[in-house]
Amino acid sequence: MFASKEYYKACIYTRLSKDDGDKPESDSIGNQKALIREFVKNHPEIQVVSEKADDGYSGVNFERPGFKEMMEEIRAGQVDCVIVKDLSRFGRNYIEAGNYIERVFPFIGVRFIAINDSYDSTDRNQSDSLIIPFKNLINDAYCKDISVKIRTQLEIKRKKGEFIGAFAVYGYLKDPEDHNKLVVDTFASEVVKAIFRWKLEGMSQGDIAERLNAQGVLCPMEYKLSLGMKVQTNFRMNRKAAWSWSSVSRILTNEIYTGVMVQGKVSTPNYKVKKFMRKDEAEWIRVEQSHEAIIDEDTFRVTQELLKKDVRRGPEKGKVYPLSGYLVCADCGQSMIRKSAVSGGKKYYYYVCSGHKAGKNCKPHSIREEDLFGAVLAAIRGHIKIIADMKRTMDTLRSLPEGQRNTVNYDMQIVKLKEEIERSQGFKMKLYDNLQDGLIDQEEYFLFKKNYSERIADAERAVQRLEQEREDAVSRNVSEQAWTKVFLKNKNLTELDRKAVVDLIEEIVVYEDKKIDVRFRYMADFDRAMHAVHMLPVKPREAAV
Numbered sequence: 001m002f003a004s005k006e007y008y009k010a011c012i013y014t015r016l017s018k019d020d021g022d023k024p025e026s027d028s029i030g031n032q033k034a035l036i037r038e039f040v041k042n043h044p045e046i047q048v049v050s051e052k053a054d055d056g057y058s059g060v061n062f063e064r065p066g067f068k069e070m071m072e073e074i075r076a077g078q079v080d081c082v083i084v085k086d087l088s089r090f091g092r093n094y095i096e097a098g099n100y101i102e103r104v105f106p107f108i109g110v111r112f113i114a115i116n117d118s119y120d121s122t123d124r125n126q127s128d129s130l131i132i133p134f135k136n137l138i139n140d141a142y143c144k145d146i147s148v149k150i151r152t153q154l155e156i157k158r159k160k161g162e163f164i165g166a167f168a169v170y171g172y173l174k175d176p177e178d179h180n181k182l183v184v185d186t187f188a189s190e191v192v193k194a195i196f197r198w199k200l201e202g203m204s205q206g207d208i209a210e211r212l213n214a215q216g217v218l219c220p221m222e223y224k225l226s227l228g229m230k231v232q233t234n235f236r237m238n239r240k241a242a243w244s245w246s247s248v249s250r251i252l253t254n255e256i257y258t259g260v261m262v263q264g265k266v267s268t269p270n271y272k273v274k275k276f277m278r279k280d281e282a283e284w285i286r287v288e289q290s291h292e293a294i295i296d297e298d299t300f301r302v303t304q305e306l307l308k309k310d311v312r313r314g315p316e317k318g319k320v321y322p323l324s325g326y327l328v329c330a331d332c333g334q335s336m337i338r339k340s341a342v343s344g345g346k347k348y349y350y351y352v353c354s355g356h357k358a359g360k361n362c363k364p365h366s367i368r369e370e371d372l373f374g375a376v377l378a379a380i381r382g383h384i385k386i387i388a389d390m391k392r393t394m395d396t397l398r399s400l401p402e403g404q405r406n407t408v409n410y411d412m413q414i415v416k417l418k419e420e421i422e423r424s425q426g427f428k429m430k431l432y433d434n435l436q437d438g439l440i441d442q443e444e445y446f447l448f449k450k451n452y453s454e455r456i457a458d459a460e461r462a463v464q465r466l467e468q469e470r471e472d473a474v475s476r477n478v479s480e481q482a483w484t485k486v487f488l489k490n491k492n493l494t495e496l497d498r499k500a501v502v503d504l505i506e507e508i509v510v511y512e513d514k515k516i517d518v519r520f521r522y523m524a525d526f527d528r529a530m531h532a533v534h535m536l537p538v539k540p541r542e543a544a545v
């Protein structure tokens with residue numbers, strides 16, 4: 001607030017932005033100007049000397065050409081009064097707008113008028129200056145609301161699995177019919193498949209990149225350029241880009257190849273800041289089967305496990321041995337290292353605990369690679385044989401007419417458990433009478449009551465589990481499950497190779513006495529299936545391991 005002058009040199013400031021949700025008709029620049037001129041007619045002390053309009057500029061910040069010009073005229077002394085239709089025309093950012101209106105303008109002697117907000121800085125009755133930041137705050141909230149609305153639109157698209165990125169990821173193309181959809185790029189998808197295959201066969205990302213470059217396969221960026229896509233990069237390319245460790249890694253870790261669209265990994269923290277932040281994985285938006293898969297889910301999952309193992313054992317140059325990253329010391333849990341030695345003029349390889357020599361006092365646990373290969377192969381074959389027998393049993397059962405699929409073992413157990421529940425409930429009910437009759441004391445009463453309650457709960461859980469298993473055994477085809485296929489695919493394995501190890505094994509624990517423990521993948525599925533099979537009348541043949 002400051003003393004009124006004789007007359008004012010005013011600038012009419014107008015602004016319109018569809019992004020802010022302004023209605024082009026009612027909020028048009030023309031309408032704003034007309035309203036202000038009408039106002040000025042009744043204020044002979046005001047002379048309009050300048051007009052500035054920012055058409056298409058958001059009020060969130062003050063980076064607007066018209067606004068800047070106006071400020072220059074103010075600083076040059078050509079303007080000492082600013083008139084706007086309402087505060088939101090001036091700005092939608094509470095802090096900055098408040099700074100101009102409450103500090104900058106009073107300081108340099110500028111009168112500020114927001115017509116529809118009935119605000120005039122020379123108005124002495126308007127002592128409550130708080131009204132300005134308050135109104136601005138509302139504008140600000142409104143602005144935030146718009147920002148949220150725009151983002152919500154994008155999220156809806158993401159949730160529908162529509163592709164909103166500027167480019168399709170390597171292996172896919174944007175569907176020419178529908179730019180929100182992805183279609184498989186035949187050539188690039190074959191390269192993607194090869195990359196996953198080579199990784200599972202034991203090649204490192206570096207080796208894969210080298211092979212691709214040697215074969216003259218264009219890297220994703222060059223490939224896009226060759227397809228005539230306009231690619232923006234942050235760096236200048238003096239020479240052709242090539243496949244690298246990281247471009248191969250990016251492909252190996254991108255879930256999009258399994259048909260899952262994962263978007264919204266980053267977000268701008270709020271509408272005022274144009275900065276990207278990585279969101280928590282839980283907040284990512286995943287849509288399954290949004291497009292055709294190039295890589296099956298199992299291959300993808302195994303690859304991710306393999307990449308984790310790579311990290312654990314550190315970068316490895318050159319060849320990856322069949323058991324690299326899979327051998328773990330039973331005593332200290334550290335990985336085993338491959339070494340060579342000579343015996344009787346012949347070179348051989350062996351593994352030794354990495355904690356042995358590192359001064360960590362672990363025993364050597366040394367074991368020859370040859371022996372390991374034999375033992376692991378035998379374990380795999382034994383495990384597969386059990387699964388094959390199990391499958392045969394299930395198939396036999398399934399070939400029977402439904403009425404003959406005997407689930408009597410399940411039924412008998414369920415009946416027994418239900419009887420036990422009833423009995424326990426009866427005892428529990430009588431406890432209070434027993435207490436009243438003085439047969440037991442209060443302590444015993446609580447103890448027995450707790451006991452019976454636990455027994456009932458256990459039995460109820462067991463019934464539930466058995467009913468589920470009976471259901472599984474009859475209606476769900478265990479032998480058709482993906483995990484059994486993974487094993488049976490390796491039925492005729494005669495030599496240990498990297499692919500089989502990666503497919504089937506989670507970890508191999510090595511004991512000091514040269515005993516090993518092969519931990520297979522899918523053990524939870526295996527156990528469940530075995531239990532189901534044993535509950536059936538037809539037992540699988542005894543399998544020798």
Ligand SMILES: [Zn+2]
Nearest residue numbers: 329332353362
């Ligand atoms: Zn050890």
